Amino acid sequence: MMRALLRPLRQTGWLLALALGLACSPARAHKGSDAYLEVQQPAAESAESAGSLRDLRFVLAVAIRDLDLVVPMDANADGRVTWGEAKAATPQALALFNQQARLEVPAGAPGACRLDWQSDGLERRSDGVYLRAAATARCPAGQALRFHYVLLKDQDSTHRLLVAGRIGGKDLLSTVSPQQGSLLLSSGVTSVAVAEGGAQAQSPGASNRWSALRDYFSLGVHHLLQGYDHLAFLLALVLPLQLSLQRSPPAALLREHPERRAAVYANRATWMALLRTVTAFTVGHSITLILATFGLTQASPLWVEPAIALSIVVTALLNLRPVKWIRFDVLALLFGMVHGFGFAGLLLEAAAPGGLLPWALAGFNLGVEAGQLTAVLGWVLVSQVLVGRSWYAQVVVRGGSVLLVLLASWWFWQRIG
Numbered sequence: 001m002m003r004a005l006l007r008p009l010r011q012t013g014w015l016l017a018l019a020l021g022l023a024c025s026p027a028r029a030h031k032g033s034d035a036y037l038e039v040q041q042p043a044a045e046s047a048e049s050a051g052s053l054r055d056l057r058f059v060l061a062v063a064i065r066d067l068d069l070v071v072p073m074d075a076n077a078d079g080r081v082t083w084g085e086a087k088a089a090t091p092q093a094l095a096l097f098n099q100q101a102r103l104e105v106p107a108g109a110p111g112a113c114r115l116d117w118q119s120d121g122l123e124r125r126s127d128g129v130y131l132r133a134a135a136t137a138r139c140p141a142g143q144a145l146r147f148h149y150v151l152l153k154d155q156d157s158t159h160r161l162l163v164a165g166r167i168g169g170k171d172l173l174s175t176v177s178p179q180q181g182s183l184l185l186s187s188g189v190t191s192v193a194v195a196e197g198g199a200q201a202q203s204p205g206a207s208n209r210w211s212a213l214r215d216y217f218s219l220g221v222h223h224l225l226q227g228y229d230h231l232a233f234l235l236a237l238v239l240p241l242q243l244s245l246q247r248s249p250p251a252a253l254l255r256e257h258p259e260r261r262a263a264v265y266a267n268r269a270t271w272m273a274l275l276r277t278v279t280a281f282t283v284g285h286s287i288t289l290i291l292a293t294f295g296l297t298q299a300s301p302l303w304v305e306p307a308i309a310l311s312i313v314v315t316a317l318l319n320l321r322p323v324k325w326i327r328f329d330v331l332a333l334l335f336g337m338v339h340g341f342g343f344a345g346l347l348l349e350a351a352a353p354g355g356l357l358p359w360a361l362a363g364f365n366l367g368v369e370a371g372q373l374t375a376v377l378g379w380v381l382v383s384q385v386l387v388g389r390s391w392y393a394q395v396v397v398r399g400g401s402v403l404l405v406l407l408a409s410w411w412f413w414q415r416i417g
Contacts, residue, residue: 033156035062036130037101037147038351039165039172039185054141056167058115060101061123061130062151067093069155081129083122090119090131097133100151104182106143113139126301126345141168145186153178158226160219162350171353173212173360175219212356213363220367223346224375229308229411230339231375236315236404237277237332238379239397241270242387273328278376280329282369284336285343289368292344293361299341306415308342311335312408319401343368 038059064081067073071093075085097117105113120132139145145167152159157179165172167186176183224230291297315335318326343364352360386392 033063033066033152033159034346034349035060035066035151035159035161036349036351037061037149037161037163037165039163039167041165041167052141053110053138054168056137056139058135058137059120060097060117060133060135061125062093062097062133063125063127064122064129064131066152066156066159067131069152071096086122086129086131093131094119094133096151100149100153102148103137103139104146104148106140106145109140109143110138113137125349144184146182147176147185148182149176150178150181158222160222162219164351164353166353171208171355173208173215173350173352173356175215208356209359212352212359216360216363217367217370219346220364220369221371221374222367223343224368224371227342229312229408230342232404232408233308233312233315233335233339234281234372234375235379236312236319236401237281237328238274238376239316239400239404240319241274242383242392274376276329277332278372281332281336281339282372284333285340285368286336286365288337288340289343289347289365290361292341293347293357301342301345304338304341304345306412307338309408309412309415311338313405313412316401316404316408319397320405 040057041054042057064073064086067089068081071089073086073089073093074081075088094117098115101117102115103113115135115137117133117135120134123130123132147163149161151161159178161176161178161183163172163174163176163183163185172185174183288297288299292299315328315331318328318331347357347361347364350360383396386396
């Protein structure tokens with residue numbers, strides 16, 4: 001008897017531990033630890049120096065909050081970085097960039113091909129203030145050029161560098177993590193490659209498009225799975241759905257046992273409800289992601305971030321006090337449009353070249369959906385241990401919804417403060 005009473009409490013304890021873990025994590029909506037690298041080759045020089053040297057300009061932007069993990073940006077540890085503190089720490093940050101954000105110089109390249117980062121001031125982005133550094137390099141035009149990047153490798157495994165620009169008349173758009181270490185910026189190819197026998201191989205432009213699609217697919221999955229508030233909203237949507245993966249009994253057995261037939265039909269209806277809800281959410285955030293990325297609409301993070309947290313509160317409250325006329329698929333569609341603005345911030349700040357923007361958008365959106373389906377499938381598999389228990393609705397649905405309300409309310413308070 002006592003063991004039966006304690007079992008639901010243990011499950012509540014696991015939910016509480018999960019909520020506390022999320023509460024202690026940064027409430028970062030859909031914006032993770034990202035740095036930005038812009039690479040440009042002047043148009044005139046890309047034509048003139050095709051057979052000799054090329055001049056390249058690099059601009060690197062790294063968040064102050066990320067730099068504080070490796071450089072004492074917040075010298076007095078009061079939680080705020082002043083202009084004086086940032087200025088004092090900048091030389092140390094630039095020295096770090098010279099070591100951990102540099103070109104892998106080709107053999108025989110001149111010394112001018114090495115980067116010497118110089119301060120380029122501060123800039124504000126949607127998720128805070130960034131330190132900018134600029135450098136120029138003169139490198140051989142016909143040799144491969146790789147960028148070595150290991151900043152925050154040991155401090156933040158979620159960190160990514162988003163690279164955009166134009167080299168040799170070709171658009172450049174890619175991403176790299178410190179764990180990968182380096183990124184090919186230029187292969188030295190200046191025209192359509194010719195394969196053996198005189199046949200034309202795939203053009204560099206096509207290769208760049210597929211590379212952008214692939215890299216931003218990975219980035220979409222990455223940002224979805226580290227977006228705690230997005231995952232919390234998905235959990236609020238699926239908590240009330242008691243999904244069973246058990247195989248349906250044979251038709252003959254269902255005819256003999258009407259009560260089993262009713263249970264099978266109810267389970268199928270639940271799966272259809274999940275499909276409608278997830279599809280509606282996908283459509284919702286895809287609409288605003290596309291519109292905002294192409295500049296057809298815009299929304300300030302000042303209201304988008306609190307609104308995302310509020311969407312979790314409202315959905316979890318409806319789990320506790322259902323309102324008959326409110327359909328969860330319609331709710332998922334409307335709130336999905338708000339979440340789409342949160343995702344759009346990443347693509348806008350990546351400053352993707354116009355020729356590669358549609359490919360980056362497609363890849364990122366597909367990656368977000370892949371991450372979303374992974375998260376939902378993960379919950380369905382985990383919940384199989386609990387579904388069917390007499391206390392599921394009381395402990396998991398109601399208890400989990402209460403914890404989500406408290407957690408999202410805390411995020412909301414943080415974001416309006």
